[in-house]
Amino acid sequence: MPRRLSAVLSPAEALPSAVTALVVDVIRATTTAAFLLDGGARELVLTAEVAQARAEARQRGALLAGERGGLPPEGFDLGNSPREVHPGRVRGRTVVMTTTNGTRAAVRAAVAAERVGLAALVNVGAAVRWAAARGGDVVLVAAGREGRAALDDAYALGALVARFRGLEPDARLDDGARLAQALFLAHPDPRPLLQSSAAAAALAQVGLAADVEVCARTDALAVLPELAAREGAALRFRPVYPKGV
Amino acid sequence: MPRRLSAVLSPAEALPSAVTALVVDVIRATTTAAFLLDGGARELVLTAEVAQARAEARQRGALLAGERGGLPPEGFDLGNSPREVHPGRVRGRTVVMTTTNGTRAAVRAAVAAERVGLAALVNVGAAVRWAAARGGDVVLVAAGREGRAALDDAYALGALVARFRGLEPDARLDDGARLAQALFLAHPDPRPLLQSSAAAAALAQVGLAADVEVCARTDALAVLPELAAREGAALRFRPVYPKGV
Ligand SMILES: [Ca+2]
Ligand SMILES: [Ca+2]
Ligand SMILES: [Ca+2]
Numbered sequence: 001m002p003r004r005l006s007a008v009l010s011p012a013e014a015l016p017s018a019v020t021a022l023v024v025d026v027i028r029a030t031t032t033a034a035f036l037l038d039g040g041a042r043e044l045v046l047t048a049e050v051a052q053a054r055a056e057a058r059q060r061g062a063l064l065a066g067e068r069g070g071l072p073p074e075g076f077d078l079g080n081s082p083r084e085v086h087p088g089r090v091r092g093r094t095v096v097m098t099t100t101n102g103t104r105a106a107v108r109a110a111v112a113a114e115r116v117g118l119a120a121l122v123n124v125g126a127a128v129r130w131a132a133a134r135g136g137d138v139v140l141v142a143a144g145r146e147g148r149a150a151l152d153d154a155y156a157l158g159a160l161v162a163r164f165r166g167l168e169p170d171a172r173l174d175d176g177a178r179l180a181q182a183l184f185l186a187h188p189d190p191r192p193l194l195q196s197s198a199a200a201a202a203l204a205q206v207g208l209a210a211d212v213e214v215c216a217r218t219d220a221l222a223v224l225p226e227l228a229a230r231e232g233a234a235l236r237f238r239p240v241y242p243k244g245v
Numbered sequence: 246m247p248r249r250l251s252a253v254l255s256p257a258e259a260l261p262s263a264v265t266a267l268v269v270d271v272i273r274a275t276t277t278a279a280f281l282l283d284g285g286a287r288e289l290v291l292t293a294e295v296a297q298a299r300a301e302a303r304q305r306g307a308l309l310a311g312e313r314g315g316l317p318p319e320g321f322d323l324g325n326s327p328r329e330v331h332p333g334r335v336r337g338r339t340v341v342m343t344t345t346n347g348t349r350a351a352v353r354a355a356v357a358a359e360r361v362g363l364a365a366l367v368n369v370g371a372a373v374r375w376a377a378a379r380g381g382d383v384v385l386v387a388a389g390r391e392g393r394a395a396l397d398d399a400y401a402l403g404a405l406v407a408r409f410r411g412l413e414p415d416a417r418l419d420d421g422a423r424l425a426q427a428l429f430l431a432h433p434d435p436r437p438l439l440q441s442s443a444a445a446a447a448l449a450q451v452g453l454a455a456d457v458e459v460c461a462r463t464d465a466l467a468v469l470p471e472l473a474a475r476e477g478a479a480l481r482f483r484p485v486y487p488k489g490v
Contacts, residue, residue, distance in 0.1 A: 010254065010257055012257035012259070013257045013392060013393050013394070014393075145420070148255075148420065148421060149254055149255060149258070149394070149421055150420050154420075174393075174443065175390070175395050176394055178396050179254075179394065179396055179399050179428055182428045182432065183424055185431065186427050186431035187427065
């Protein structure tokens with residue numbers, strides 16, 4: 001029986017259990033996560049709360065990254081912008097990161113699935129190769145925004161569905177996967193689509209509009225952040241480089 | 246300032262408050278509701294529970310319609326199939342109806358909005374004329390399925406968005422509205438899209454596959470079921486025939 005590929009567009013929806021989950025927060029957490037590991041960070045530790053992020057960073061001697069309201073909290077080394085990631089700054093380091101929606105989605109995915117990866121447009125190919133390399137049902141989890149489905153995340157879910165179907169034409173899609181795929185297929189160029197999202201509008205308001213173009217760079221990176229361990233309330237990700245399947 | 250047009254694809258998401266709400270359960274509750282009133286039913290009373298529907302029907306001398314698991318409960322006069330609606334059967338009658346997802350969505354909409362209409366593909370034009378005829382924000386509410394976004398409802402939300410934009414090109418769309426509209430614009434023919442939905446698969450399993458084609462008849466009806474009163478836990482709808490705006 002071909003495997004099931006589900007796409008959960010809304011953070012308000014329950015996740016079906018699956019072997020493999022890909023968590024998507026295109027603008028910007030999972031994009032930035034991929035850039036951090038591609039830039040040479042040794043590992044990435046996600047936490048839900050700012051205070052917890054500070055404590056983890058102190059304890060691990062790590063860089064502190066993330067945002068609230070789009071901007072880095074007081075004393076953070078980095079925000080949540082992929083444009084801030086310079087290899088000279090992150091290489092060999094552990095990075096502790098906290099973001100509004102992305103972290104929460106990763107925590108939910110870690111409950112529903114055995115293995116969890118972080119996906120965005122910048123690593124869509126790597127993400128699909130990683131997910132397809134092992135059997136079992138796959139669920140795509142959109143971080144969303146303010147408790148609602150988000151256009152940018154839905155689009156990236158669609159890109160993942162379309163690529164996955166390219167490898168496994170028989171995969172059984174749920175309604176969410178069909179919906180996301182239709183959005184993706186109707187918009188071959190991600191840039192105008194991402195630009196029209198509420199997330200892009202919010203970034204423009206804090207002077208970070210230029211991040212959107214970086215988030216739209218499909219297949220720019222070969223890395224997949226893979227959940228290595230849950231350590232208390234923190235999720236530790238390591239970089240993997242999935243080969244073709 | 247142009248009005249806001251929001252589309253809530255998932256029944257798990259909170260509804261933004263709005264002046265006007267259109268509730269959509271294409272397969273099949275809002276389609277059947279439109280057929281009932283178009284067929285001459287005097288009014289339609291929605292209830293959440295089967296026992297409550299029986300009590301309301303007895304008290305009102307009404308026909309009893311609806312489904313659980315796609316089929317009419319014991320002793321019901323009608324199921325939830327638009328193909329069962331014959332004017333000779335419903336003309337002049339009150340119909341009490343209970344369905345799995347559609348009723349719940351209508352109840353939620355009645356809390357969030359001042360005025361509530363029932364929309365489907367069969368009355369998309371009437372629904373948009375009705376909603377546009379009064380000012381204020383509009384929210385489109387998908388009934389969904391099993392707590393998740395449903396492909397058929399998302400498609401109809403997209404049809405409503407596209408039509409609304411035709412009347413009011415400046416209306417401000419949220420991410421949900423953009424997502425739904427993209428799905429609609431990518432599939433000019435609703436039939437294959439509806440056929441690929443989980444709702445259609447469930448209907449096929451109970452021998453009601455032929456209902457789907459009826460649900461896909463865009464603009465077949467000129468009626469809009471409008472919420473006239475909340476009577477205890479029941480919602481009473483009357484037929485209105487919106488003129489061009
Ligand atoms: Ca986001
Ligand atoms: Ca339905
Ligand atoms: Ca229903």
